Amino acid sequence: MSTEFVNLTPENIASEHLCCIIRSKKAHPGIDAKRQWLSGRLKEGHVFRKLNAKATVFIEYAPLEKAWVPIIGDNYYYVYCLWVSGNDKGKGYGKSLMEYCLADAREKGKSGICMLGAKKQKHWLSDQSFARKFGFEVVDVTENGYELLALSLDGTKPQFSQNIKRGEIESRELIIYYDMQCPFVLQNVEMIKRYCEMNGVPASFIQVDTLEKAKELPCVFNNWGVFYKGKFETVNLLPDISVLKRILKK
Missing domain, CATH: 3.40.630.30 (Gcn5-related N-acetyltransferase (GNAT))
Incomplete structure (x- = not known):
């Protein structure tokens, strides 16, 4: 050891x-x-x-x-x-x-x-x-x-x-907040962008690139946050498309 x-x-x-x-x-x-x-x-x-x-x-x-x-x-x-x-x-x-x-x-x-x-x-x-x-x-x-x-x-x-207590926003589309604190974030963003573009899924990817933006986020956050239909879904990265599809079926 x-x-x-x-x-x-x-x-x-x-x-x-x-x-x-x-x-x-x-x-x-x-x-x-x-x-x-x-x-x-x-x-x-x-x-x-x-x-x-x-x-x-x-x-x-x-x-x-x-x-x-x-x-x-x-x-x-x-x-x-x-x-x-x-x-x-x-x-x-x-x-x-x-x-x-x-x-x-x-x-x-x-x-x-x-x-x-x-x-x-x-x-x-x-x-x-x-x-x-x-x-x-x-x-x-x-x-x-x-x-x-x-x-x-x-x-x-x-x-x-x-502002994070309820975990709700007005937008109904897929919203992903992210920063570069985790090395896995970049590939996750690219994978989800490709899927959304190929399948016509409205989505916004919002990079949190300052301390001030992070402190004002509408959800719990460790480097990643996902909203869909106005509801906060997860702080977890989405390791594969099957997880994203489950969210989009809601």
């Missing part, structure tokens, strides 16, 4: 691998998009810490004030991703990464740490049952089953922005 971790910095970001698509043997446009997005965030206090090995073992978090999510609160960290996959599961890596984030929060005098969850675990969100073992609790909820989990260090609590 390797115990050496490395944090991405402006100096090493071009040479270090990004864990999410470590298994890909082909050139992947999402990786370059992710690097570019990260380059702008590192100077804002964003942390990407990973195992110093060819593995999918990492945590990614940022000061909540600078996190591209419609969540408000003072002096918190927001965890975008905490991921350990494949043969690296069960070796204590997740515990080490979470403990690092907690130690960082305490050292910097943070009020706590928060993350997006749901009543039913979502595929593209970090394992909330794991977070609960560290003392994370539900501090806010939406009408469509999403939860804000937080570990408070001083008794204060973050909350969802009020």
Whole structure:
């Protein structure tokens, strides 16, 4: 078991691998998009810490004030991703990464740490049952089953922005909000665009490219959000066309 971790910095970001698509043997446009997005965030206090090995073992978090999510609160960290996959599961890596984030929060005098969850675990969100073992609790909820989990260090609590609580918009067409925080986003957008164009499905793809746009979103968001017929559908990326077709049948 390797115990050496490395944090991405402006100096090493071009040479270090990004864990999410470590298994890909082909050139992947999402990786370059992710690097570019990260380059702008590192100077804002964003942390990407990973195992110093060819593995999918990492945590990614940022000061909540600078996190591209419609969540408000003072002096918190927001965890975008905490991921350990494949043969690296069960070796204590997740515990080490979470403990690092907690130690960082305490050292910097943070009020706590928060993350997006749901009543039913979502595929593209970090394992909330794991977070609960560290003392994370539900501090806010939406009408469509999403939860804000937080570990408070001083008794204060973050909350969802009020404009996301109901998860409804006026437009009836397929609406997808996205940013480049996840390397899989770009290929997902292109796949859905192709399908919609070939099948005459009215759709709008709205890139969230500033912090201000992210904070004003009408839905929960970790890097992705889907609306159809005015209703919020999911924070999950759509891994294949069959998932999109199920949404469009509603």
